[in-house]
Amino acid sequence: MNLSPNDLIMLFNDVFRERYRTILVKGSYEPEYIPAQSPEAFARIVFAHGYFSSALHEISHWCIAGAHRRTLHDYGYWYCPDGRTAEQQHAFEQVEVKPQAIEWLFALAAGARFHISVDNLSGDGASDEAGFRQKVRAQAERYLFQGLPERANEFFNALQSFYGTRESIIKDWRQDADRIAPLTCASNFSRKIETV
Numbered sequence: 750m751n752l753s754p755n756d757l758i759m760l761f762n763d764v765f766r767e768r769y770r771t772i773l774v775k776g777s778y779e780p781e782y783i784p785a786q787s788p789e790a791f792a793r794i795v796f797a798h799g800y801f802s803s804a805l806h807e808i809s810h811w812c813i814a815g816a817h818r819r820t821l822h823d824y825g826y827w828y829c830p831d832g833r834t835a836e837q838q839h840a841f842e843q844v845e846v847k848p849q850a851i852e853w854l855f856a857l858a859a860g861a862r863f864h865i866s867v868d869n870l871s872g873d874g875a876s877d878e879a880g881f882r883q884k885v886r887a888q889a890e891r892y893l894f895q896g897l898p899e900r901a902n903e904f905f906n907a908l909q910s911f912y913g914t915r916e917s918i919i920k921d922w923r924q925d926a927d928r929i930a931p932l933t934c935a936s937n938f939s940r941k942i943e944t945v
Contacts, residue, residue, distance in 0.1 A: 752861050754796070757804045760907050765900070766791070771819075773808065775799040780807045782814075782823050792819060801861060802852075809851035812901035846881070850888035851901050853929070857921050858908035865929060882930035893922055 754775060761773040769792075770785055776795035780803055785792045794811050796804040810824065818824040826844070849865060856863035865882055897905055909915040 752801045752859060754799050754801050754804050756911065757801065757808070757859075760911055761794075761804075761808060761904065764903055764907050769819075769900075771811065773804060782807070782811065782819075784820050784822060801859075802856070802864070805855045805859070805861070806848065806852045806866075808904060809848040809855060809901065812851060812904060813847055813898055846884045846888050849885045850892055851897065853885065853889045853925075854892060854897065854901075854905055854922075855908055857918060857925060858905050858912060858914050860912050860914055863925065863929065879930075883932075886926055886930035890922075890926070893919075 758773050758775070765771050770790070771792040771794065773794045773796065776797055776799075778797065780797045781795045783793045783795065794807050796807045811819070814824045818826075845866075853863045865878075865885060892901070896902065909918060914921065
């Protein structure tokens with residue numbers, strides 16, 4: 750399947766451009782959210798280097814940002830670049846669970862391969878990569894079976910329709926979940942207890 754970021758731009762802008770006065774655009778360097786500078790202007794979600802996965806990730810952040818946060822540059826979030834300390838990395842991983850869970854479901858809906866990102870290659874790496882993977886998996890599973898936030902759900906549905914993945918999404922999820930974050934014996938045991 751040919752995965753073009755131009756298709757994501759078209760889909761996102763078709764679904765959200767007029768209603769939310771927001772557009773998705775390719776960037777050259779770092780991703781960034783730029784709020785509208787006037788009532789007639791558009792807010793811009795800029796994704797890095799024209800990468801498909803970067804677009805999905807930045808859209809996922811936008812989908813969970815509330816109305817006030819969407820008036821702030823980069824949603825008003827603190828961001829410390831690659832090379833974070835263990836404490837900074839722990840904070841980063843805590844706020845990345847929901848966006849990465851949504852990004853994962855978007856990737857499945859587009860037929861794309863998702864990769865967990867701890868985004869700290871020149872630092873100490875993940876503070877708890879296995880734990881982070883399990884948290885992202887659990888959140889993605891909750892979203893898939895209990896419902897995504899409203900805007901994320903709209904985009905998820907648009908992706909499934911465009912890429913024709915609606916019928917296979919649950920099967921694809923089950924296969925991908927084990928690739929990204931295999932359940933441990935302890936996790937399987939606790940899940941069996943929860944379902945009894």
